[in-house]
Amino acid sequence: MRITLHIWRQENAAAKGRMVRYEVPNVNEHMSFLEMLDVLNEELIAKGEEPVAFDHDCREGICGMCGAMVNGVAHGPLAATTLCQLHMRHFKDGDTLYIEPWRARAFPVVKDLVVDRSAFDRLIAAGGFIGVSTGSAPDGNAVLVPKEKADLAMDAAACIGCGACVAMCPNASASLFMGAKIAHLGLLPQGDAERDQRVVAMVAQANAELFGSCTNMAECEAVCPKGIKIEVIARMNRDFLGAKWSGRGTAKE
Amino acid sequence: MSTVVVHPIHRAVRFYEAPIGKKAVMAATGVILVGYVFAHLLGNLQIYSSDAQQINRYAAFLHNPANAVALWAARSALLAAVVLHIVAATQLWLQNRAARPQGYVKKKDVPASYAARTMVWSGPIVAAFIVFHIMHLTMGSVLPVRDIGLNPNTPDVRWNVIAGFQNPAVAGFYIFAMILLCMHLYHGIWSLFQSLGVNHPRYTPWIQKASAALAILVAVGNCSIPIAVLSGLLTY
Numbered sequence: 001m002r003i004t005l006h007i008w009r010q011e012n013a014a015a016k017g018r019m020v021r022y023e024v025p026n027v028n029e030h031m032s033f034l035e036m037l038d039v040l041n042e043e044l045i046a047k048g049e050e051p052v053a054f055d056h057d058c059r060e061g062i063c064g065m066c067g068a069m070v071n072g073v074a075h076g077p078l079a080a081t082t083l084c085q086l087h088m089r090h091f092k093d094g095d096t097l098y099i100e101p102w103r104a105r106a107f108p109v110v111k112d113l114v115v116d117r118s119a120f121d122r123l124i125a126a127g128g129f130i131g132v133s134t135g136s137a138p139d140g141n142a143v144l145v146p147k148e149k150a151d152l153a154m155d156a157a158a159c160i161g162c163g164a165c166v167a168m169c170p171n172a173s174a175s176l177f178m179g180a181k182i183a184h185l186g187l188l189p190q191g192d193a194e195r196d197q198r199v200v201a202m203v204a205q206a207n208a209e210l211f212g213s214c215t216n217m218a219e220c221e222a223v224c225p226k227g228i229k230i231e232v233i234a235r236m237n238r239d240f241l242g243a244k245w246s247g248r249g250t251a252k253e
Numbered sequence: 254m255s256t257v258v259v260h261p262i263h264r265a266v267r268f269y270e271a272p273i274g275k276k277a278v279m280a281a282t283g284v285i286l287v288g289y290v291f292a293h294l295l296g297n298l299q300i301y302s303s304d305a306q307q308i309n310r311y312a313a314f315l316h317n318p319a320n321a322v323a324l325w326a327a328r329s330a331l332l333a334a335v336v337l338h339i340v341a342a343t344q345l346w347l348q349n350r351a352a353r354p355q356g357y358v359k360k361k362d363v364p365a366s367y368a369a370r371t372m373v374w375s376g377p378i379v380a381a382f383i384v385f386h387i388m389h390l391t392m393g394s395v396l397p398v399r400d401i402g403l404n405p406n407t408p409d410v411r412w413n414v415i416a417g418f419q420n421p422a423v424a425g426f427y428i429f430a431m432i433l434l435c436m437h438l439y440h441g442i443w444s445l446f447q448s449l450g451v452n453h454p455r456y457t458p459w460i461q462k463a464s465a466a467l468a469i470l471v472a473v474g475n476c477s478i479p480i481a482v483l484s485g486l487l488t489y
């Protein structure tokens with residue numbers, strides 16, 4: 001199949017980028033989206049041009065490295081699928097695809113489709129952790145976890161931190177990511193101790209990173225490759241209001 | 254962590270600094286405004302009473318000097334709610350716009366509803382309508398108004414409303430504003446639950462349906478009055 005691509009090309013963080021048109025005449029429907037970009041890059045290298053830079057690692061939908069906007073949808077048109085797991089059979093011969101990097105003030109473009117997502121790392125450092133004793137591993141069933149809570153925590157823990165939620169959000173908000181971490185850790189007895197501090201610190205960090213805030217559009221939920229629901233954002237709001245009401249979780253100044 | 258004593262004003266400021274705090278303020282003021290909209294709808298529908306003076310008696314009751322304190326308390330609370338709601342909405346809107354300085358060449362909006370994406374337009378238009386509405390029927394500075402002359406302030410609401418809506422431009426603006434209010438509440442009512450942390454797979458679909466139904470009820474109830482006047486069904 002023949003695909004026409006319009007790809008955001010930007011030499012480096014300081015450069016002014018632009019959309020560039022490419023033709024890929026020999027796309028196989030069994031290729032993944034990233035393999036299609038590999039084919040394009042082989043051709044560009046053969047012609048002595050700069051290949052398109054994009055992030056990727058596992059290519060099996062679990063690491064969270066890949067991701068780009070395809071025709072205005074994060075990770076492309078297939079629900080609950082990362083870009084690396086999206087196959088070209090979901091497109092038609094002759095399709096035109098616009099490929100752009102995640103766009104947010106907190107995710108500056110490094111090159112072409114590669115963005116700097118270290119703001120997510122700083123959010124995790126602010127509150128996405130639990131206190132444990134080091135040393136030998138704890139007994140398997142020493143801490144009892146109700147099955148329902150374990151399931152909900154597991155659903156939230158599926159977050160791979162790809163940033164599609166921020167990219168798709170009309171406000172470039174990181175709420176789904178933060179909510180996922182807050183639900184994942186706070187639902188379990190091991191993470192319950194830091195619940196108040198966690199939400200207060202993460203919300204303050206997101207503000208400092210200049211992420212936007214949630215207006216309940218649910219566009220993040222629609223594109224999350226792991227199907228995380230905005231229910232986790234409500235949980236974050238609930239934890240935040242509870243922490244602020246009780247005054248716990250705020251450091252003494 | 255030990256109990257920390259922080260000055261309540263400081264605590265309130267820190268609360269409001271966070272976007273979730275601002276959103277909670279919007280939700281709380283939203284509840285007040287929605288409550289008012291429903292009370293107001295019940296007041297308006299009295300125009301259909303078989304007793305033509307019913308709505309005027311209701312107005313005279315509200316304006317009775319014995320109720321002045323309650324009336325001004327309610328008006329002050331509503332004004333405060335509107336101001337807080339608009340200030341928080343504006344601050345969040347500016348912050349959210351700044352969070353994506355460079356937009357996309359192509360961007361789809363799935364599944365955000367048209368109503369959800371246009372809150373920041375439906376809101377200010379409704380606010381402009383509220384100003385017009387108060388100038389029209391409360392202050393009487395848009396069109397001539399009548400008073401039935403019982404105690405100091407007893408407007409002839411029935412005449413004022415019907416005479417006003419016989420002007421198609423006025424009736425049209427009221428209908429337009431009510432459609433936008435309907436859109437604002439269609440997203441707003443369910444949204445305030447989410448902002449306050451209420452979301453559950455079993456209840457949220459019902460909250461969303463009820464939110465849409467209430468928004469439509471307000472619009473249909475209020476729009477029926479200018480339509481009834483324009484079509485000649487409701488006359489003085």
Ligand code: HEM
Nearest residue numbers: 215279280283286287342372373376377380441444445448
């Ligand atoms: C007067 C000017 C107004 C402006 C500028 C305004 C603006 C907004 C904006 C931008 C939102 C945020 C939407 C979101 O984050 O999803 C919102 C939410 C809301 N508005 Fe308004 N609005 C106005 C008036 C009203 C009125 C008159 C009512 C009620 C009758 C109302 C009820 C609500 C409710 C219930 C919400 C949901 C709050 C939440 O999401 O927590 N608003 N408004």
Ligand code: FES
Nearest residue numbers: 059063064066084
């Ligand atoms: S490359 Fe790892 S999730 Fe796509």
